[in-house]
Amino acid sequence: MPYRQDIELCRAETIGGAGVSEAALSAELAALAPALDRLRAACDAGALPALTIAGRTDDLAAITETAARLADHCADVLVLGTGGSALAGRCFTALGREHAGPRLHFFDSVDPDGFEDALGGIDLAGAGLLIISKSGATAETLALAFALLPRLADARGAQALAETCAVITGPPEPGGADSPLRALAAEMGLAVLDHAPAIGGRFAAFANVGLLPASLAGIPPQEVRAGARAVLDTVMGEAKAADIAPALGAALTVAIARERGLTQNVMMPYPARLAPFAHWHRQLWAESLGKDAGASTPIAAQGTADQHSQLQLWLDGPADKLFTLIFGRARGTGPSIAPPAAAGGGADWLRGRRMGDLMAASQAATRDALAAQGRPVRVIEVARADGRTLGALMMHFMVETILAGDLLGVDPFGQPAVEAGKARARETLAAMAAEPAAAKGCPKG
Template identity: 70%
Template sequence: MPYTQDIETCRETAIGGGGVSAAALDAALEAADPALDRLRGDIEGGRLPALAIARSDADLSAIEETAQRLAASCDDVLVLGTGGSSLSGICYRALNPVNAGPRLHFLENVDPEGFEDALAGLDLGRAGLLVVSKSGTTAETLSQAFALIPRLRAARGADGLAGAAAVISDPPAPGAAPAPLRRLAGEIGLPILDHEPGIGGRFACLSNVGLLPARLCGIDPKVVRQGAAQVLDGLMTGTNAAAIAPALGAALNVAIARERGLTQAVMMPYLDRFAPFAAWYSQLWAESLGKDGKATTPIAALGTRDQHSQLQLWLDGPSDKLYTLIFGAPLGTGPDIAPPESAGPGLDYLAGRRMGDLLAAEQEATRETLVARGRPVRVFTLPRSDGRAMGALMAHFMAETIIAGDLLGIEPFGQPAVEAGKVLARQKLAAMAGRPGGVGPGGAATL
């Protein structure tokens, strides 16, 4: 497996009264067995393509062709999308920061200053465009596209842009009109890839949404899916929940939160290449389970940095968090960090060491320090920080979240509460007096 999971330092036997009791964990694991059966049934029955896609022979040629087409004419690719449409792509980009291909710029917000900052210094004549919106109606993403497309067409011509662009969006329902993004793309000739049906935004990391940016960043989509498939294979064939990592993880989360009143779940990778993974996980966990007053709140962190920022609170603040640390296996790697004589005495502990040794020591020291204070720590270890490991961890946490939802009695796939805010934002925009940026009463610009 591309990772291991160790929950031993979450147990009462290891850390005392802040840990989960054997009885509570066993009860959750017992409930996880039928939850697993339901999950397996959904995967086999075609009701969960977000996971099943990892084991399918799904054709990756559209991703490959699109990536090659964009790479051929782009130094930079502007990726418009937010939430589930951006976070997995950002994870893949971090895996290969020295990628020789086009640079990806993820525009997730609609701050006018940030938008112009992101474009400053780019040669729009060599910039490509990837627009991602599942619904095809996301106000932020549409607005970015409406602002940007005329500039890109001016810089590289209508045909030039079409050759350097792609759109990912849901296919229209039978008989329905296409959504605005899809219609716009069709009208002006931007190639369209389907947002594969039945896959929600935050579960789209193994689909076109995640894997096209991955491929543009030099990460092989096939290897990512292979990593995810290893987790799926274990899930489909494992004998019981305790032996299946995502089920064990779900049971742990639910049991310890209930028994010890935990309200927060910290996700702290120690690997820079997995830094954005904590943000991806935070959306997955929060949006899937934040319903009916339930769910712990995810907190994204980064080691070693947050040892110098959050650790004081974690050790001596309220005991209300489950800590998930992601370790690398860096022993003996990296540059020499041996102290020069000119630094003087007191540094013997660094003598003969490499940077990876220090990272290994810091990882373990953080775990032990938390444990000494009775705080529950779960550890994932990644032998390699590559696309296979990313695919595996993403599959793990998607399965863990779905199983946790089952244990909590929460439907994990919707996000009904945010719809009201979207409607309200549109109403506010429509009702603004004076239309200060007005382009005329009809309001329709032409592209």
């Protein structure tokens, strides 16, 4: 297993009154037995493809071939997508910084200045597009595609677009019309990979939504799925909830929130390559469980930087947070950080040390400072920040989120309130079109 979870510093027996009691944790673990049975039955029945897709191999050729084609023709690939269409791809891209393939750039800002800033450093004559939208009608993604395709056609020639662009979008409903994105792709001859209709965007990390960017970034999709499968196998096996890491995580998270009134759920990776993972988790948790006033608020943080910006609040502010720290094995690695003679003796505590020693010391110091203050800390230790580890972590937190939803009585799929917000933005835009032309110059928000 590419990671190890340790919840000892969340227990009341260890850290005192803010920790979870054995009784409360046991109660949630007991309630998880039927929830686990439901999850297993759903997987066996093929009703949870977001998870069981980790066992497929038949769809990988289309992913790697598309990635190879884009890599052949592009020095830069602009990924257009927002929320679940982009966050998994960002996570994989952060793992592959030393990869020799195309550079990936994620576009989700529709601020005109931000759009031009993001384009600033990119030579469109060597660029391609990967456009991701499950519905094929996401306003931001369409806007970015409609703004960029003419520029790309100018820079590379319209006929090159078929070689340099790809689209991931859902098939039309039976009997329904193609979405704007799908119709556009068909008309322009752009390759389309189907977004699995039964997998929501934030659960699509193991589908082409996550694995095509992964492949472009040099992260082998089969390794991601192998890591995911390793975790899913433990879930599908015979073990009881307490011995299955994501089930224990779900029980802990729900039990401690209920028993101690914790309202916030901080995720802080120390390995820099896992920094985007905290943002992926933030959406997964918020959008899956933020219903019926059910869920704690997920908060993304980053070690060691947030020791300098947030630790004061975490230690001495309200005791309303559960902390999940992701530790890397850094000790003894990295460049020397020994002070030169010119620095005098004031930094002697760095003498003989490597950069990884400082990261290891910071990890331990944060964990111990929080626990000493009675703040609950879950530690997840990873051996390496690679595709297999990330696949395992993503599967862990997908299962943890689904099981927590079961305990909370919340359906983790769907996002009804967001859909209402999107409809409101579309209506506002449609209303703009109906306004008299004289109003167009109006500078108001």
